[in-house]
Amino acid sequence: MRISTGTIRLVIPAASLALLLAAVFYMQPRAMSYTGLNLLFNLAVPIALATVAQMLVMAVNDLDLSMGAFVSFCACVTATFLQASPAVGVLIFLGAIAAYAVIGVVIHVRELPSIVVTLGMSFVWSGLAVLMLPSPGGEAPGWARWLMTSRPPFVPMAIVASVIIALVTHFAIMRSSVGVLIRGVGGNVRSVERAGWSVIRIRAGTYALAGFFAVLSGIALVGLTTSADANIALRYTLLSIAGVILGGGEFIGGKVSPIGAVIGALTLTLAGSFLSFMRISSDWQIGAQGAILIVVLALRLLLNRLEKREKSR
């Protein structure tokens, strides 16, 4: 039986997650329970959503450096407007998603590098977040809190949510015709254009979809933390990019894996816990986190090479 490239792409991230999980269970047997798994993974849910959003942008061969600032902004909206007057909150979110679509259009029409545009936008989002919540505070809407702390039978919420996110995005990106177009724009714009599709619409749609997932990420985050501040999710920019790459995606566009991205987000979260259980001093933790990334990427490079050799034979 031939194993497809997509499956091989998934093997490494899944294996690294399993390995890390085994190591954490060995060091901290307490984690091997319903509550333990929930505590290990519940903060990974917003990261997974942000990673999926980043993956969409990367699928069309762009990079979103405003992800962390935008999720922080969404968290602030959730903790203020969405809680106090839901209608206004929803309107703001719709406006934000529309803004994302416009960013996609601007990047496409003016042929600007996405890194520059999104870096600029990150200051806009941060500024709006500070305007809304000058000092930390706000309150999570009851339903968001309920959703994130609910306790489904047998499997903790964090796992259920991750599986749902992975499956939904898998079918949307890998199995639907829209998904093919999105990946097509990242892989080969010309062929999509010649086939008669409007690339500008596809790009705008992809950005809007990314904005939508980032909004969900902000809501999920506030559901966990109960309140927000303007800097709450700044880490998410780099975490989401690392998550996509760790999960088998690539910078060159078109090559992404939604299930892998969710696994990548879980792996990154778990790596943090692993290092903390190992009692590694904070001075070394960023380095150690980087080392884990490099090891996983090196493994993938090796596998890619094997794959190529297989093909050329």
Next chain:
Amino acid sequence: MIIRKMLFASVAIACIAGPVSALADTSGKKIALSNNYAGNSWRQAMLTSWDKITKEAVSKKIVAAADPFTTAENQATEQAAQIQNMILQGYDAIVINAASPTALNGAVKEACNAGITVVSFDGIVTEPCAWRIAVDFKAMGESQVEYLAKKLPKGGNLLEIRGLAGVSVDDEIHAGIQAGVRKNPQFKIVGAVNGDWAQDVAQRAVAGILPSLPEITAVVTQGGDGYGAAQAFAAANRPTPTIVMGNREDELVWWKQQKDKNGYETMSVSIAPGVSTLAFWVAQQILDGKQVKKDLVVPFLRIDQGNLETNLAGTQKGGVANVEYSLEDAQKVISAAK
């Protein structure tokens, strides 16, 4: 045979009961420190104090463990994950210096639900189930004006150096200084600049405003800015006013030089990084079953003309004057809050 068994039993009981009755009930408890940042002299001193006091407590078997953890990136989400890991590691109490007063509330709530005692200090959290050890920054600002009122009964013009704009600590100290001036109307604030708690910024800011100011009798500060202000006055060839210091080593050294040269008099006030050890003892007392109010106030560390030398001798180069708290200090703070 029976006698032998009885002997065994009594030895066993002696072994178990002996140490337990001699020690506090917290000898089996584990306490963790969750710290969000370690990148300045104050935080380094805070961690060193924690290490020193808790190692002693562990070796005396007052607690089983007191492990410090610092997050790498000073981010709330990272610290929330760290606290959740501590819950899994089975700590009985978590002492927190928080990256955000509100963004950790979810994780703190999880810890409380797991039966863990949470004590926050310096960077406190608002979650009601946690204890808070806060500094009365307003009183700290007011005490500066009160000192000046005693030293300079005639009053005069004040220059105020503020901290980092938009940070709550800056607002509170400022409010305290204003309240002090209202009570002592012989003083008048004629100018205010932002020194950002850094000597170089303060020096630039003071140098910039000085030409437009009348004679200044005293400078009220927030800490980390007194030395820079003194340099700015010297560079402008103006008489050195009474500058309230903020316990930094460079400030104390300058004060000592002036004191030896011409009998310069002032005072110095700030919070001691050793407040982490106070939080440790409070956590230990709560684990011990003591009734402790949720909101405690930590005294600030004040240095006067008389005890300058002793404090300077105990301050590391480039560091901050420090004091480590003992169990008795913690009990005093706890009973004062009742």
